[in-house]
Amino acid sequence: MVSIFLLNEEKTQTIAQRLESAYQECEIISKNASSSFYRSFRHLPSVKRKAVNALYAFCRRVDDIVDGDWLPNIDLSFLNEEAERRIEELSVIHDTEPANKEPGHTNRVKALLWFRMNLDKIETGEQIDEPIFLALADSVNRFAIDLVHLRDLVSGMEDDLYKINYQNFEDLRQYCYRAASTVGLCLVEIYGYDDPNARRHAVEMGKYLQMVNVLRDIQEDLDRGRVYLPLEEMAKFGISKIDLHDEKLPQTEGWQEFMRHYLDHVLAHRKNAIGLLSLLDKDSRYSPSLMCAAYDAILEEAMRRNGDVLTRRLKMGLYRKLQFALGMIRKPRINLFSGNL
Template sequence: MEQHRLDEAYAFCETVCRNASTTFFSSFSALQPDKRRAVHAVYALCRWVDDIVDGDEEPTILETKALKEATERRQSVVSELHGDATPSLSPDEHRRRMMALVDIRIKLQRASGQEITEKDHPIFIALQDVFTRYPIKLADFETVIEGMEDDLYPVLNQTWDELRSYCYKVASAVGLILIEIYGYEDRAARLHAIDLGIQMQLINVLRDINEDMERGRVYLPLEVLSSHNITLEMLANDSIAQTLEWKGFVVEYVDVIKRHQTSANHLFGYLGGRARIQPEIMADAYTSILNEIVRRSGDVFTHPVKLSALRKALLGFRLGLRKLRARLFA
């Protein structure tokens, strides 16, 4: 692969990251250039598959005979995993998105095997280089895609374990990829990275209840909701935010988040000075979101929960201080 083509691929991934999330993109700036480019590539891939599943990206696929057959095989596996449940989308739309995810699976396999060419998508060109530089695992990428496949079906989690399993797929697996790029010396770091991913995704789930329900997804554990006398019908009514039942549920939910947070906070000590800045900043951002939810007494229904401009400025200031500290004490 010619260097200019590789540089163009990484630049494409950087643009995806910059356009998708200023908070994530800013946090990546603390990394050394090579690690930063690798993280951009991973994030761009994750952003892409998420957009395909949520309908924010129109998949463009060359439907070859081999791809159709691979999609049929994967669909058979996914249908069995979901007990032959009916997908959320129309059959044609479901097939298109499933085929796009299978196509990405195949190209990730090719990237890990150094089979990507200059004709392939820039994200795979960049990821192929990342596979040669860092001990990232193809299986972790496949776990992320499995989580995206789950979202093609109505989601009705029943238990904490089912919710944690989903969080592991779409968040912890990403963290396991990233810490291989950051570098660590003790494998215990992987356990704490898993908890960081679960913590962050649990906060996402609580924050995004309205948006997820519109897509036919209820990630909150129904058995736990039921123990607080909360039904699905109640979740569809904003007035639930003022009820004692909901406030009691939120207390339990926040307690579970904080238990994962206690473990997650140990991750930073296993990472180098510059590498730990990115996950620290993201943990700070998500903690700020959680604190805002708690300040609202759990009301995530009447107004979207977002970081204020002041809070973003404070995170930026803290990022600058941490980058300075890392340079001084490296």
């Protein structure tokens, strides 16, 4: 007769092994999706690094779903009716056509609904089998992450299923909050802090990073029919949405003036965001500092180009890439460039 204690021990080991395997899968997703971010995570203590990888894997897959680069390999037909209702709701909210043809649009909506469903399972403590959500559930319970932030993230990504046309900076900030600040509010719980002001700075950090992403990814987003730059603000400088496809636009005075205007807003968010780093637990400061330095370098490159983010994709120069790869952080020179555009 097998001892019940041995059976319980085997069951416990199996659960532990499944969880470890789930975290390993999240690590692979993080490593394959962004080697730069993955390198920044490696400086965290093990338990925090695993949680960040789980969070990143969740966010990566949500982004991949929206971009059409990945869908869960399961039958989601049981979500057909709910997807129809959600599509009707989104059509009313956005008052525009989807960015993708069918069945691609519906498949993306169903996949995001499935992600929401798994967040509900985490909240209610139901059994979870998918590795990403298994690891995420453990991280959420370990670090008291509020799932409302991840639901807001999914809502923000749903915006990208439609042709994006933001009118002003407030519209853009709302998107940046849902697409990035929500993630920051989860990350600070993993990093650890004592001063509640860390959450406010995390919101600003998300807006800073996402507004830089808008510049970095502008060509790819234009190809997908997405324009994140605020149209009313561009119009003040004589620039229309159609003008963004004009290869001569970056050399015009109107564009350079608009870029000064845009970068002033970016730098304002950066100024409010940078206070986050000193409020985090000491064992967690290096990783977000490294990430911030990488985005500072991208922003500097936009300034060095005199605002030309349309001709070619923004990226770090070779020297800065080497610095980042070696884990070197220097004080950014952004203040020296603020008057150059």
